[in-house]
Amino acid sequence: MESREISQAVISRLPRYFRYLGELRDKGIERVSSQELSDIMRVTASQIRQDLNNFGGFGQQGYGYNVEYLYEEIGKILGLNKEHNLIIVGAGHLGQALVNYMNFERRGFIFRGIFDSDEKIQGTQIRGITVRPMQEMESFVRENDIDIAVLTIPKTGAVQVAEQLVACGIKGFWNFAHVDLHVPDHIQVESVHLSDSLMKLSYNILSHGE
Amino acid sequence: MESREISQAVISRLPRYFRYLGELRDKGIERVSSQELSDIMRVTASQIRQDLNNFGGFGQQGYGYNVEYLYEEIGKILGLNKEHNLIIVGAGHLGQALVNYMNFERRGFIFRGIFDSDEKIQGTQIRGITVRPMQEMESFVRENDIDIAVLTIPKTGAVQVAEQLVACGIKGFWNFAHVDLHVPDHIQVESVHLSDSLMKLSYNILSHGE
DNA sequence: TAGATTGTTAATCGATTAACAATC
């Protein structure tokens, strides 16, 4: 059952719905119609209804959607009701910034281990978590039920590290290395290519055709 | 002239072409066909040709594309042949990480100023750049020909800071705050919503329908 | 019940892929 795949375009929009619903909830608003949400979020009401109905009928005709309920349901769809165990590979500036960012933890994404090949920082702590040598990574992942590896290492090492982690049964990568990871189908990769993003901005800033 | 707008889907792929062409160039490879590039990049050859032809005929029948030339041309399309002056607003962990990341500078994105409302870090330096108080931001932007503002502040402050910067003539925002910025049409926003990205990964990790 | 608004089907739009004539 549940044979139709839901498109990544839809999935990409869910966190945004989740965010706006959270804000409505925090304001104490109880119900919202697709049209009201459409006005706030600047997407069509049609798209909102279409998107939500991929996952079930969360609304009620003549009423709209219950904010609290829809918020909770989207949270569940996104897997935010479960804890995720993460490791971070690469304790440079970006790795440290991510570990220090509290909001991930609030959503159930818990950093369990930090790994780095630089001996000078091994043994130091970042937000109470010890930086470990790379040699310990594989056993750590196996023994601590790690779901997600965050790669904040230079691209040269990333492919090989990813291979190791695949062999240890990792489920997904949050990849900040500037390289495309090729992993088996059942393993997920979400890449954040910061320089690609900046280049896109650079393009859009140029005045085209006037 | 140049009346047709080029879709953001195409623009998003340009940095990736640029990256692969750079790698081919570094390997000393002189020419590449759309089919070869297709095999390496795992996109269709048709898409590559279609994408490139939005900007002009860079290839040659029977030969393919000259790697060096195409690399340079895509760089120009992305505006990488020009320097961009950036400021960063918010000198927290993420802000520091971005300032410290050398590769942006290599591509012509130069951090000129850092601003933060926290008096304790004002006056300190990050990679040789002094952290300034927010009050100095507007005049700094006006006097230093700043194109891009990188927002690494909490979402509560972001909207108001963005408004100020729009009034100072900023061209674009690289927005890491967890909020959607609404700015006039001629101003560009490229958002990096890290938690959205992580939630998407979380969804994809769940085993759906088996 | 009447009004409101969903869930869902149908229509449109845009993006991707295929095909092939042009041409190096």
Added chain:
DNA sequence: TAGATTGTTAATCGATTAACAATC
């Protein structure tokens, strides 16, 4: 010239929007 490969048009596919019957 013959072979290769582009540039570009046509066909397909998928995603978005519109419309409306179902129903609370």
